[in-house]
Amino acid sequence: MVVNLMANVLDCLDKYIIFGIEELIEATDGFNGNCLIQGSVYKGFVDGEVYAIKKMKWNAYEELKILQKVNHGNLVKLEGFCIDPEEANCYLVYEYVENGPLYLWLHESNTEKLSWKTRLRIAVDVANGLQYIHEHARPRVVHKDFKTSNILLDSNMRAKIANFGIAKSGCNAITMHIVGTQGYIAPEYLADGVVSTKMDVFSFGVVLLELISGKESIDEVGNLLWASGIRIFEGKEAEVKAKRLKEWMDEAIFEGTCSMESLMNVMSVAIACLHRDPSKRPSMVDIVYALCKSDDMGFDISDDGLGTPLVIAR
Template structure:
């Protein structure tokens, strides 16, 4: 009896201790974090094997968010991949059963989540394809809705024995509400796979969820880093709806691993007001049409511009013509502010006040001024002439790594574009060893910036409609915000590849910056997305060496690909290329990763454009580098 009494007291103590524990009462599951790539780990303290079966029910209705991407971009293919009912998928997404989804559309997938042993999961089936491994299946195909650890745990096939054609079980991550969550009115847990730039407040706002409850559900603290390509449980009172998934979402690269924000920083990244809201898109499209037909139609083609011309950040073509808009057009501009919520029409007086009458003290560079509008800084660019190209491309883009247009003004024959302000200025002021301010970027900052630029270019090449070539990538056209995240600027030279044979076109109008222009463009006027890949390779070479491309090339006629090819022709070439890097910088670089980046540069600077990698491949490679760099840093 004494033993029973002691046991009873201990049980009561344990019960109340657990009941008062934040982990059980307040937190549904531990956040998986960076553990998803440690495929040989057997520790489940961060839920890499699955969410613990500790809910009120052992089975429940649950929901997943899956970003459509070929070949999983139809109702039937998404349903089959995730073992869901096609009729339920079509119904909850408000589409027909035969519908296809646009790339990166957030698809709601209803599933039944059940306890399997000690973990919640929903079992899907997958046939292994060529090139697959457990990590790529989890991170690429299933977009982090499973993990390599969970795959190895449920299948009787070792990672080394995984063969093409093998049918495996994929434990999809899901969970059921705890009693405390249920008592608080939480009826469903949505499994959301994160992408770069996500944070708790934006995710919960999208789905109408409570941010505090979401932090508790994932055992997270305020300000804790949220990594891309991990999952979060979103507590919801009601099922998600198609209206919550129609607003723009960051494009999902095809990562072999995860893209993350460096530790030690707040997980809060710059998230910008969407340019592409329906009203704004319509208005800017009309504006572009009006500008083009009223003021630029019939204008003669410009004379060929010298191929050594260097364009400053934000600078577009200049035309000495000083034509004024007629009164109807001015009235039209005034009317925009009542329709577009993200594009404001400013008066010239407002911009004068913002820039102290365009004082030299507010001049950033060229014709770009820093202004203060409603307490916030903005970059105000003064332009003459044809702005239709820049208006057209800014109408199509919506990406955190591309500079955002927030307002416009027209006065006395001049256009003024108001952009978001990048407080740390152009990359060119940070990467060169001889910069006058003694500014310096760490290895992690350089890799994050490189990944940002690659992701922005990948968006231009593959996610705009039609695809676009930037044509003027260089260090002065990459702007850095307060977190040293990169924004691609100067879209005045960008052009569409629509209707071009194989994505290639020819021009005699050679414009760009010496050292960054690809040989096929200089020699034959050949234009394709490969121009940006080449220029990105040059940019990455400058970032690695701390030297400007002109000084690296030396001779007037030598190009960046010549420098790389000369060094790499001999054995140990990659190590020799490392010698171009300033010794003080070499000491801060992880040697193996630096050589890996040098190889990326080499591939970008191939003389034959068809031999260069696509930007999505570069994003994958830099994602690997960034993830490995996190481990190296710690």
């Protein structure tokens, strides 16, 4: 069985660096806890280069099939792999992304707060990454676990999508095995197991709400961020919605400069992504276009700067 799995993986990864297990043990000081980044991912040094090393069992094959078909600046790059048949482990070796998960930057109290322009740029970066896997990968790829802990920031605070461990090639499938992270899961997937690119769009909407509010996708008593975000934007009067938004949004955004119009536009994109009917959610092409039009003009937030929300054509 191991021989067959090795043949499959090697066939999948003929263009990558093949690392030896001893090399990775040395790189991580024996997979020492001091080298642990998160989950089963370790920081390691090989020949002066720093890598993120993900330790996996043999279920790595599906992830490998997807990774070898995608190549985009806003996706974390796979550099190589290692097979350890004795322990039945596979190690995926990725580029190391210096500033870690977006989740920590938004939700850890001891981190520097992100400006609105940085948040908006992060949103555009990951929207471009999702657009690539939805529109340009063949077959199309659904990430299925898009969330702030799977968005990594490099030394320039540019964003890359990570962790394709439960990603799915192909669209519009039905599964009985529901996986993902509570607070990000699209209703149609949770209810009926429908797998499509629109479930990633829903999760992207939740991430936008996190960027705007600084709040987690689900609070300590189980309240969903997307449900409260929809309530904030109920009604038709832009001025009322803008006042609610100012009370709800991350106070750290007030410390910099941004326009209320930009915030309202991005909030409108988020709400469109969260439509209960997946066919009425925008595509990532629409979203990238809308976010780029929402680029901040640098005005201070004030009651005089209430803008009207951008409407995404469906």
